[in-house]
Amino acid sequence: MKRIFLIEDDQAIAKNLMLLLQSEGFIVTHAATRKEATDALADNKFDLALIDISLPDGNGFTVCTEVKEVQNIPVIFLTASGDEASVVTGLNMGADDYITKPFRPRELIARIGTALRKSGRSAATFEVCGLQVDTASGVVKKDGSEVFLSALEYRLLLMFVNNPKSIITRDRLLDELWDAAGEFVNDNTLTVYIKRLREKIEDDPGKPKIIRTVRGTGYRLGDGHAPE
DSSP: OOEEEEEOSOHHHHHHHHHHHHHTTOEEEEESSHHHHHHHHHHOOOSEEEEESEETTEEHHHHHHHHHHHTOOOEEEEESOOOHHHHHHHHHTTOSEEEESSOOHHHHHHHHHHHHHHTTOOOOEEEETTEEEETTTTEEEETTEEEOOOHHHHHHHHHHHTSTTSEEEHHHHHHHOBOTTSOBOOHHHHHHHHHHHHHHHOSSTTSOSSEEEETTTEEEEOSSOEEO
């Protein structure tokens, strides 16, 4: 699993970002200040950093420089300001990309995938029953043809891809999935999303082979899965 270093002082934003990134299969370490970031940087290895430009004890530009000097990993700036000066400064400091808040979850995941791929740190493509999932680019294909999933359907699929040998309970899915508005998915809507996902990725949704039901427990990924 890829390790993401999140430096964000807004606790609400940080919590939602951590839930999103964890549901996509990333391991996340969070720091709320420059000092916390410096300490974490010394004790951990990361694959990519998400850095808020505004921090209570400094700014993200300085943290970016420290990250690049210590680990030389891709950096994406999170900024509430879309002004040209901040963007140019960030890129000149060595950042690989930036995204302006508020942002769409799928856009952020796609940008992370692109940065990891360019740095040679992208995750492997996963295949099961003719379905290919490129977790770096966010592209899903069935027998060579692209399958277009909603943000929640994609996160749901990744839960199974990232836990290929596990039975995933409905309670766990409910805990880790939420819709684009930030509201938790309830039991009825989870059933609907499972049904919609199966309709898009299964040869026969009535007899699913990719997302298998484990009666009384939850779901599991079908047999024949393998990373490429």
